[in-house]
Amino acid sequence: MSSPPPDPLPPTTSTAPWPALVAIATLLLILATAFAWVGGWIGRDRLTAPRLVDAIEGGKPYPGFRRAHSKGVCVAGYFEPSAQAARLSRARVFHQPRTAVQGRLSIGGADPHALDAQARVRSLALLLKTDDGQEWRMAMNSFPFFAVATPAGFHAQLLASRPDPATGKPDPARMAAFLAEYPEAKRFQAWAKSAAWSSSWANTAYNGVNAFRFIDAAGRERFVRWSMQPQAPFERLGDAEREHADADYLHEDLQARLQQGPLRWNLVVTEAAAGDPVDDPSQAWPEDRPQHVAGVLVLERSQPQATGPCRDVNYDPTVVPEGIALSGDPILAARAAAYAVSFDRRERETARGDAGEAAR
8 A cells, every 4th residue: 555645744733731631631530520420430330441341242241352352462562653753743653763563453252262264354554662771552443433422322233233142143122222312323334344355464454443642842732643554555355255264364464474474554644623522532533634754663573462561561551652542432441441340350360370371
C-alpha cells in the first residue's frame, strides 16, 4: 500500500496553561474512573468492569486465556520514526532512531480454538519501550470504527449477540431492540457485511479507533487517531478459501511470509479538525483530514503465545509515554478496566494450575 504524502502541519492549539490544566484534570479523571470501575467501587447497580468481562465470557470462560482476542501469536521487531514524526509529538519513540517492539497478532472472539479464516476481526497489539524506559502500548483492530459509543452500548451488544441455545444464533428480537437503542451499531454491521476480507495478517490495516492527544516540543496539542497501514499489497480472501482453510491458517501464513523476510506497516497519524468527534470511537472522521506517516513498524519473527514474551503482557491502550495523552473517550477507560480484570483472572487461573497447555 502506498503511503499518503506528508502534509504541512497546520496551526495547533494554544500553549496557554489553562488548556494544559484541563487536559491534566481530564486524564486524572479518566484514570480514577478506570480504577474505580475495575474494583466495582462505582456503578454497583450499573455496569462495572467485572460485569463487562462476564458478558465477554458468555458463561464459558477459557481458563488461562485472554477473555477477548484469545487466539493469537507473539511477534517482535522494531519501530523507526519518520523525520516529520518529531514535529507531531515530543514522545521519545519519535526522537530515537529505533525502538524495540514486542507484540501480538490475534483474531477477534473469546474462543482460543477458533478457526482463523472465520474470524471477521483481526488485531495487532504492540508494546514499544524506549531507551529511557517509557512504554507505549497499542491495541488496534481491523475495523475502521468501534461498534458503539459507550461501554453500556458494548455490554448491550454482547448480550444481544449471545446465541440462543435453541437456534445457535442471536435472538432477532433482542438484536432489533439493541439496534433501536444503539443505532450507531448499524454502521459497524454494514462494514462487517460489505468490507473485503484480507488474506493475511500481513496485509491487514490495523486501526486505533480511539482518539489521543499528541503534544509537541512547544507544548501544542492536536487530537489524533492512528493506524498501521501494511506495505504488503492487499489480497482478498474469498468465501471458498475461508470455508476450507486450515484452523491455524493465519499463523501458518505469517510463518511462511516471515521466512521470506520482515513485514512492514506505515504508522499513519490522522489529525482531527475542529468539531470532529474525538470522544466517540463509533464515528469515523472525514477522509480529507491531514495524515502523516510517522514511521515504520517492522516485524521480524514470531513465537507461540504460550511461550512467547507477549503471553504475560496486558496491552492496555491507556499506557502512553510523555508526549502522548488520552482523550475523554469513555471507551478508553472501559478498555483499561476490562483488560485489567481479564489479566487478573487469567493470572490467577494460571497460578492455580487451571490453564491449558497453550494458555494465554
